[in-house]
Amino acid sequence: MRIDKLLANMGYGTRKEVKQLLKSGHVRINNQVEKSPKTHVDPEKEDVSVNGEVVEYREFIYLMLNKPGDVVSATEDANDLTVIDILQPEDALFEPFPVGRLDKDTEGLLLITNDGQLAHRLTSPKKDVGKTYFAEIEGKVTEEDVEAFREGVTLDDGYVTKPSDLEIIETGHYSEILLTITEGKFHQVKRMFEAVGKRVTYLKRVSMGDLLLDEHLELGEYRELRDEEIEYLKELTNLDH
Structure with missing residues (x-):
């Protein structure tokens, strides 16, 4: 990785500001002053410092x-x-x-x-990672819906969903449920409830796996x-x- 890209990614300024840091002799690689922004460095194997402060490299966030x-x-x-x-x-x-x-x-x-x-x-x-949602539903959610979701419901475009786990928290004119699905089709949760004649009025994802x-x-x-x-x-x- 180029030293100017590394320092910019780690928050030491824009590419232009980083070049000025280098030009001014504020950057060291393995305790040697480095002034060229094009120099390549392996941040996991080499020590990089700015004004004596070690650059803590991390690739992912x-x-x-x-x-x-x-x-x-x-x-x-x-x-x-x-x-x-x-x-x-x-x-x-x-x-x-x-x-x-x-x-x-x-x-x-x-x-x-x-x-x-x-x-x-x-x-x-393919990974079948379960995603669980809390939802408020306009309409009475029934055990028949639980079974339908377990079997897979047919969406408005003819797609049949993979089996899902529907848990009723409260049921009535307005219902509260937890639903775990392992796929993510467009507007899937809303469309699943539309398929059984109900409407989602509030939706919140509460977990991914555990x-x-x-x-x-x-x-x-x-x-x-x-x-x-x-x-x-x-x-x-x-x-x-």
């Missing part, structure tokens, strides 16, 4: 966001605020992206990372994943094998 219902799950959008727009600049530097997609009005657990391999595995239908949304995160807040959470996700997708 893993974030858990409690997504609010007014931002889109994208890296950029011409009309709406994105989940990347609400990150702190030092986190956005890593150029992360959302893992999968939540509808704009859907709240809850959204992972954001720049680890493309893990993101791909978490969203691959990784739960941190209850201390307010809407729009996020935190880095803990080491054990990252390891769990890698094990869940067999990334270590």
Whole structure:
């Protein structure tokens, strides 16, 4: 990796500012002054410092966001605020992206990372990673619906969903449920309930596998994943094998 790219990625300024740092002799590689921005460096094997401060290199960032219902799950959008727009600049530097997609009005657990391999595995239908949603439903959810979801329901385009686990928390004119699915078709949860004659009025993702949304995160807040959470996700997708 070029030294100017490394330092820019680690938050030491723009490429232009980093070049000035180098030119001024403030950067050392293995304790030797380095002035060329084109010099390649292996940050995992070589020591890089700026003004005597060791550069702590990290390749990946893993974030858990409690997504609010007014931002889109994208890296950029011409009309709406994105989940990347609400990150702190030092986190956005890593150029992360959302893992999968939540509808704009859907709240809850959204992972954001720049680890493309893990993101791909978490969203691959082949991995059968369960995603659990809490939903408020207009209409009485019944045991017949539970059975229908277990068998797979036919969506408006003729697609038959994979078996899913529907748990009724409360039922009546308005119902509350938990639903676990292992795929992520467009507007899937909403369309599944439409297939049985009901309407989703509120939707929130609460978990991915056994990784739960941190209850201390307010809407729009996020935190880095803990080491054990990252390891769990890698094990869940067999990334270590």
